[in-house]
Amino acid sequence: MKNHILRYGIIGGCISVALGILNWFTVARYGPTVSQTFGWIAVLISLMCVPLGIIHFRDKINDGSVSFFGAFKTGFGISLVFSVVTGIYSVVFFLLASDDFDDWRRRGLNEAELQALELQLEQTPAYLLTPLGQGLIFFVMMLLIATVINLVSSLILRKA
Numbered sequence: 001m002k003n004h005i006l007r008y009g010i011i012g013g014c015i016s017v018a019l020g021i022l023n024w025f026t027v028a029r030y031g032p033t034v035s036q037t038f039g040w041i042a043v044l045i046s047l048m049c050v051p052l053g054i055i056h057f058r059d060k061i062n063d064g065s066v067s068f069f070g071a072f073k074t075g076f077g078i079s080l081v082f083s084v085v086t087g088i089y090s091v092v093f094f095l096l097a098s099d100d101f102d103d104w105r106r107r108g109l110n111e112a113e114l115q116a117l118e119l120q121l122e123q124t125p126a127y128l129l130t131p132l133g134q135g136l137i138f139f140v141m142m143l144l145i146a147t148v149i150n151l152v153s154s155l156i157l158r159k160a
Contacts, residue, residue, distance in 0.1 A: 004056055005074060009081020012049030016042060016082070016142075017089045024097070031108055046082070047146055051153035053078040058157060071154035079146030087139030094131035 019042035028035040057074045058066040066074075094101070106114060127133045 002074075002077065004053060004061065005077035006081055008049045008053030008056070009078040010085060012046045012078065012082040013085025013089070015049070016046035016086050019046065020086075020089060020093070024093075028104060032105060043142070043145065047079075047149050049082065050075045050078050050146060050149050051157060054150075054153050054157050058159060065159045066157065068154050068158045071158050072150060075150030075154055076147065079143060079150050082146055083139050083143040086142045087135045090138035091131045091135035094134045098131065 020039070023035055023038050023042060027038045054066070054071045054075050058064065058071065062070065106117065109117065121129070125133075128137060
């Protein structure tokens with residue numbers, strides 16, 4: 001695999017992991033809404049490694065030009081590495097903090113919201129509630145978001 005794809009994917013994944021840890025130990029005490037908002041901002045910040053990686057490929061490796069397909073291929077590789085790193089982080093997080101996360105998620109819910117959450121959890125297949133299942137969900141979710149960012153970046157950054 002190309003060195004720049006690994007580098008930008010790992011950097012993006014590490015930024016996401018660092019901001020996720022920061023979120024859990026600081027921001028999460030303000031409740032799920034604030035924490036989720038911070039989490040999505042953290043994902044978007046860390047995914048800026050996709051267009052930055054495409055720019056690096058275009059300007060430093062490919063002599064200032066890149067086709068849409070070349071940009072998309074580079075960005076998808078970065079997105080894949082990023083998603084693997086964040087998926088692994090999610091597995092580790094749920095292995096270490098699953099019970100605390102469940103308690104945190106229920107905190108502040110009224111009776112109706114708590115019943116709705118319980119109903120949702122009952123309808124969720126058991127394997128998706130395991131650390132590996134959570135990691136898989138997070139991997140797929142991050143890959144889809146990263147692919148959208150990659151598509152937009154590839155359209156904007158292509159140069160003949």
